Amino acid sequence: MNGYLDMELLRFTTAGSVDDGKSTLIGRLLYDSKSIFEDQLEAVEEASRNRGNEEINLALLTDGLRAEREQGITIDVAYRYFATPKRKFIIADTPGHIQYTRNMVTGASTADLAVILIDARKGVVEQTLRHSYIASLLDIPHIVVCVNKMDLIDFSEEKFRAIEARYREMAIKGGIRAQLHFLPISAKLGDNVVKDSGNMPWHHGGTLMQLLETVPILHKSGDEKEPMRFPVQYVIRPISDKFPDFRGYAGRMAGGVVHIGDEVKVLPSGLTSKVKAIMQAEENLSVAHTPESVTLLLEDEIDISRGDILVNANEAQPQMSRDLKLMCCWLNEAPMQLGKRYVMQNSVSEGTCMVKEIVYRLDINTLEQQTECTTLQMNDIAKIKLHTSTPWVYDSYLQNKTMGSIVLIDPDSNETIGAGMIVGQGM
């Protein structure tokens, strides 16, 4: 049983156009890995029959809300879970249509890998570019391009290679940075999903499942070369007889590693101290890696509270500025207003800001930059300039996702209305 207790966790997202076979693919992964239970299957069979569907509609497994089931559409991100003896997986399944760009952004924000589906008969279409761009914008390290419905093009290697070439060309033009993987599959028949295909002897790249089980999980390698980042979430002060003077800084490692004895600097104050202890409940550690939740004790009593960032004093430092440039996805029906006060929040900090300027709005299907915009609508992606009321401590999103991401909140409705990825300083 021990083999099952130390699996790694891979989070991935799936995107495809309508009818590309995404639900079938997910159903296939779950079904062939024996992750669908009998009562679930019975419930879906019955629900499919009640709706007059002839085949089992596997989308009903994930479309749990009444409105989704009635309208036959996916409205929200659905999370699915499955495991093989090698890894545990979390799928953020997002609807592919353009009006759900915000859902795809949400699903992509926590993903290690994106599966993008292409219909082999149609090849690379506008939506493919959009899905790939969003995956790249959110800096997902791996994109797996699944060319689906190979059975409908006679499992032709030539056509598959042509689609691959076309995609690579588009990826270069679109500035897609992710590592690319290509697979010819038939989700309906199961070819190259979990089981090898006898129909495509020319393919030597394995199955989707093999790829998911072995692809390196990049951001979780606890890279020692990355600078340490520790956003302070909460200060633990028991004030008890046993621990009268205990002051522990609770948080989750957001970059690099920390060791006992490391010289740390508190931002934004600039005060320094040394790490005295690293705790995980009763356990004392000598080192903590990203993304572990730990409690740090320091040698000196200095003023530290929620929202402060501890960094290693001898490593690269984060930036600090009141003027930021960001890539932003607008999430709310209420359009963006230039000059309006919004709350900005990251994992532990909060501040007030206003949008000074929309540098450009992106036509997400052509990647054309439209300047002279004065507002953003829901699902728009744009480059914007923010002005904050106090200096904001950050790394660029590409350097550190936790330090470089923010959400915008409308103080009137309390709703999360925008998602931002910091590019850098920008007046």
Add this chain to the structure above:
Amino acid sequence: MSYKLTHLKELESESIYVLREVAAQFEKPAILFSGGKDSIVVTYLAYKAFYPAKIPFPLVHIDTGHNFAETITYRDELVKKLGARLIVGSVQESIDTGRVKEEKGYYASRNRLQTTTLLDTIDRYQFDACIGGARRDEEKARAKERFFSHRDELGQWNPKNQRPELWNIFNGKKNMGEHFRVFPISNWTEMDVWQYIYQNNIPLPSIYFTHERACFLRNGQWLAAEPCMKLKPNEKVEIKQVRCRTVGDISCTGLTLSKAHNLTDIIAEIAATRITERGGRADDKRSETSMEDRKKEGYF
């Protein structure tokens, strides 16, 4: 040197992060404690998150009065061990004061009545965040649930208008009178929970392990023959070797025929099973969207 974090460590780290966010962002949070394995794991994670300080939330138990005795014993021992504060909201009291009406007939259950008691308790103590042990893999309506899930001033959930939740940023902003439900173990599966309990040697109520019990069969499901259950004329009480896979109110907790008497047995049993955990829950079988309907009203 390459460092690898196991899935259980990563899930633990995520859940502790969420629990600390609750302590930081809210004034009067509480843990909704049912005595089931999921709320036990959440309580254990809270213990780890704030050590050596005590858990900064009280435990709230919504008591239907139809409990397995073992659960109550376990609850009281745990509260004592943690030095935590226990608040009990009583469904019987809600019935006695006319807030709710007891269901009648063979399928009568106090499951749905709990919602009123829960919302009244939240109101009475002015809780602004209630932490629950619900998981997304449990049920299809729960698959769409956020970590931080907003409830309006009537305690209602609006599944079609949920706040987007990106990265690890949780927006707990609300108006007076509104509250949040927070689900720190959203991303855990049933297997993860059992593996974690095994790995950390977390004690559980004895009903999770095999024991002899007076049971009866209804619609293919074994149920406990307790005084609160009304038997149909053709239903016979038999002594069976059973255990609970999930624990709720007696009226809706299915019993599994099982010989699993330790955690290793249970993990092997779960790995081989072809039925979901909530397959034995009568409360989910009332309609295709019964969980969504109850959640909208303010259920757990």
